Amino acid sequence: MASDDPPDLPKLPPIRESAEHALPPLQGASSDQGWEDAPEPVAPVPLHADAERRERRQRRAGPSDRPPREKPAPERRKAVASEPPEGRRRNRTEDGRRYSSAGNGLVVALLALLFGALLNAPGMHKASFNKQPGTERDVALALTGGLAGLSGALQLDRPRQFVQSIAGRGGADEIDVAIVIPPTSTKPKPVKGATPKPAVAKPPGKPKFTPEKKLRLWVAGDSLVITPGYSIVKAAGASLVIESVGGVDGRVATGLTRPDVFNWFEEIRTQVKKLKPHVVVLNFGGNDDKAYMTGLPEGTTLGGFGGPSWQKEYRRRVAGVMDIINRAGATVVWIGLPITRSEAQTQRFDIVNAVAQKEAKARGSKAIFVDTYTMFAGDTGGFSEYLQNATGDTVKVRAGDGVHFDTEGGDIIAREVLKQLNKSFDLTSWRSQATE
Amino acid sequence: MLFPTATFAIFFLVVLPLSWLAMPKPARWRPFILVASYVFYSWWDWRFIFLLAGCTVWNQVLAVRIHRATTQQQKKLLLWVALAGNLGVLGYFKYYDFFVDSSQSMATIVGLDLPLSVKTIILPVGISFYTFMAISYVVDTYRGDFVPTTLEKFAVYLAFFPHLVAGPIVRPGELIPQLDTPRSPRRVDTSRAFYLIATGLFKKVVIANYLAANIVDEVFGAPGQHSSLEILIGIYAYAVQIYADFSGYTDIAIGLALLLGFTFPRNFDSPYAAVSIQDFWRRWHMTLSRWLRDYLYIPLGGNRKGKIITYRNVMLTMLIGGLWHGAGWTFVAWGAIHGVALVVEHRRRDRPGYVEPPDTRRRRIIARLITFNIVCVAWVFFRSDSFATASDMLTGLFTGWGQPSPLVTWGVLLAIAVGIGSQYLPARLPYAIIDRFGRLPVVGQAVVLAFSLMLTNALGPEGVAPFIYFRF
Numbered sequence: 092m093a094s095d096d097p098p099d100l101p102k103l104p105p106i107r108e109s110a111e112h113a114l115p116p117l118q119g120a121s122s123d124q125g126w127e128d129a130p131e132p133v134a135p136v137p138l139h140a141d142a143e144r145r146e147r148r149q150r151r152a153g154p155s156d157r158p159p160r161e162k163p164a165p166e167r168r169k170a171v172a173s174e175p176p177e178g179r180r181r182n183r184t185e186d187g188r189r190y191s192s193a194g195n196g197l198v199v200a201l202l203a204l205l206f207g208a209l210l211n212a213p214g215m216h217k218a219s220f221n222k223q224p225g226t227e228r229d230v231a232l233a234l235t236g237g238l239a240g241l242s243g244a245l246q247l248d249r250p251r252q253f254v255q256s257i258a259g260r261g262g263a264d265e266i267d268v269a270i271v272i273p274p275t276s277t278k279p280k281p282v283k284g285a286t287p288k289p290a291v292a293k294p295p296g297k298p299k300f301t302p303e304k305k306l307r308l309w310v311a312g313d314s315l316v317i318t319p320g321y322s323i324v325k326a327a328g329a330s331l332v333i334e335s336v337g338g339v340d341g342r343v344a345t346g347l348t349r350p351d352v353f354n355w356f357e358e359i360r361t362q363v364k365k366l367k368p369h370v371v372v373l374n375f376g377g378n379d380d381k382a383y384m385t386g387l388p389e390g391t392t393l394g395g396f397g398g399p400s401w402q403k404e405y406r407r408r409v410a411g412v413m414d415i416i417n418r419a420g421a422t423v424v425w426i427g428l429p430i431t432r433s434e435a436q437t438q439r440f441d442i443v444n445a446v447a448q449k450e451a452k453a454r455g456s457k458a459i460f461v462d463t464y465t466m467f468a469g470d471t472g473g474f475s476e477y478l479q480n481a482t483g484d485t486v487k488v489r490a491g492d493g494v495h496f497d498t499e500g501g502d503i504i505a506r507e508v509l510k511q512l513n514k515s516f517d518l519t520s521w522r523s524q525a526t527e
Numbered sequence: 528m529l530f531p532t533a534t535f536a537i538f539f540l541v542v543l544p545l546s547w548l549a550m551p552k553p554a555r556w557r558p559f560i561l562v563a564s565y566v567f568y569s570w571w572d573w574r575f576i577f578l579l580a581g582c583t584v585w586n587q588v589l590a591v592r593i594h595r596a597t598t599q600q601q602k603k604l605l606l607w608v609a610l611a612g613n614l615g616v617l618g619y620f621k622y623y624d625f626f627v628d629s630s631q632s633m634a635t636i637v638g639l640d641l642p643l644s645v646k647t648i649i650l651p652v653g654i655s656f657y658t659f660m661a662i663s664y665v666v667d668t669y670r671g672d673f674v675p676t677t678l679e680k681f682a683v684y685l686a687f688f689p690h691l692v693a694g695p696i697v698r699p700g701e702l703i704p705q706l707d708t709p710r711s712p713r714r715v716d717t718s719r720a721f722y723l724i725a726t727g728l729f730k731k732v733v734i735a736n737y738l739a740a741n742i743v744d745e746v747f748g749a750p751g752q753h754s755s756l757e758i759l760i761g762i763y764a765y766a767v768q769i770y771a772d773f774s775g776y777t778d779i780a781i782g783l784a785l786l787l788g789f790t791f792p793r794n795f796d797s798p799y800a801a802v803s804i805q806d807f808w809r810r811w812h813m814t815l816s817r818w819l820r821d822y823l824y825i826p827l828g829g830n831r832k833g834k835i836i837t838y839r840n841v842m843l844t845m846l847i848g849g850l851w852h853g854a855g856w857t858f859v860a861w862g863a864i865h866g867v868a869l870v871v872e873h874r875r876r877d878r879p880g881y882v883e884p885p886d887t888r889r890r891r892i893i894a895r896l897i898t899f900n901i902v903c904v905a906w907v908f909f910r911s912d913s914f915a916t917a918s919d920m921l922t923g924l925f926t927g928w929g930q931p932s933p934l935v936t937w938g939v940l941l942a943i944a945v946g947i948g949s950q951y952l953p954a955r956l957p958y959a960i961i962d963r964f965g966r967l968p969v970v971g972q973a974v975v976l977a978f979s980l981m982l983t984n985a986l987g988p989e990g991v992a993p994f995i996y997f998r999f
Contacts, residue, residue, distance in 0.1 A: 206973055325752070
């Protein structure tokens, strides 16, 4: 192997270092690996090449995470000196194994991927199902569908099921598009303030929370909710009367249009039952600005993105999520989609925002819409990565991708959410009672 | 294209046979692999390839001129021009916003208003890695350690896709000679390659992702909301996560290169079995630490100029090394912790009459525990998005004992145990596995690998989380 030969170096005297660099070797480690005392190029070039060769040989001798070599250095040098002659070494690796051939490697790789695909077929089929619609998805679905059928027939999907069931992820490969939402909201609600709920909207009836009876708050949504979510949880931690339950359930690349990717309707129903929150902070829509949905009621066609039938179906879903939460007695705080660097995306987000905002408005005090669009517009009304924070410093509020929030941006949203919660709930009167 | 994706698997299955078919004629192989590597790189953003190509031409032209220059003065001048170009590009893409941001806050303190504005610059993937490789090419030429090769070979050296986006940082003397002669198709260490790829995938896709999703992100996201036990385990989990993620990725890179017939240097050597911080840096991201040693620490004067200058050089190297990892003061703090620890270790040894204590088992265990925990404290700054988070994490370690800790599950503890325990395995075990694997017939090898793919895929997340080190 050519790499065994000394590298093509000119025969020049070393100019880098003098022997003064060499310090006593340290605790059994090979000195040519450490940058600290750098004795490396103390010898003339041929020896340097020799050292490199030795280093390479040691490297090749073991897999990357070999435990520490505790052999004393002199012994190792001896081992290097008593190497087998060049001829015998050519067919063997440094640790005495036989080399294989490139062709062998290729066949193994091909067979392994093929057989691995059969073993993983159900998971690959689900992954294909979750792709964005288009030719790629169609092809992937057709291929993996056949593969999954074959894998099932040969019972080659069993090992995967077994591993998943041990890991507590049984059924992870099932494709679930069923949207279960409360039946009354399957029809679009009349908006424009036509559904007043005076009983809950009256200010005197503000639910009261105290350090003994804390307001339970849960945060969920797509990737956009993660950063503000943690800011909200942090802010809740600083408050004596708000308690975060269930952390931040932020799932990348999910939304309400694709229950096959992740079924939020199911998740929200389960979590609300389990966590019993008083407030659920949601953020959806970042991935929903597309003309494709799964889990459509039979006979429904969508048309293009943002058209009347798209809006009708999306409203059904937003309303469904809000209903699930409201019926469990909790209030929804819906964080709207922000202005983004892309104008086209901002326009699409606005259509999604309009649906959510209308639905929130129709629910009176049971749903609060937090408008991040204007909150994050810059001085000129356009997208801005930097804004002034509460103390007047210019801070980075948006992530580099022009869509997501940075920590400071999350803090701005958290402050607004707390402000809104203070409007809807009595979070402060316990203070005066406590001092009495 | 990320390594653990179906797209990359298809890409590699096409490139591997074609590469070996072209191999006998290097004049055919080199353009082929160059195109393949540029296709690989353009998968992120096609505009990046112009930067890579520009970086290639710039460094090649200057390296050749440095080599031909007759006086030392000329050589030096050309070297500075080359370095300025590389650091300028890196500075612009990676640090522009950071510098503007930092200098503006500084200016505000003294009451100035700087006319600088922040821009939105997309960080080209892998830029930190290939500019460092280009610098080593130019500097080695300047030092007379290396004669510049042809533009074509240098372009392959810089763009070769296995190391392109996340290292290892390969030296010119290690890779370019391998490009000269065709690799022998009969002498490929496929067993070791498959071992590295399979274990690398498992580390990266299963261990790293599991810990990130189940404890690390939660704890670092809101430290005030978690018990001391959760914070402690969260920090250890992050130590394992970043190791599994990064070493897993470079293991895959080394394995892929091996299948193509090329040998890369090792990048990790059981770092959490280190007995001192100095030892840690011989085992963690080894190709970066030797780069820093050869191209930063030694030019600064190394340890030739007395103790104080040595300490200063150690400190400076670690601070700059910290900044290399990310444009933020928390990364500088991470470097500072390592720097201070290294200086303390130096000072201890520099005391007159210092005798190395005997290497007993107990002493080694204690040294490893102390080293690992110092490294973990530094990781807190590395992972935290701000000093406020880091300080919440560190104070949270002491203020919340006895609270319920739902995030500390058996799964999390098992993943941490596997991540750390794998670094303490007897040296013979991986050899034995590789040896046994190599003796299996072709079909047997394929079945073993297929099952490891199944394990990785069944236990990994749906959709692979982005790799931590791409940011750097």
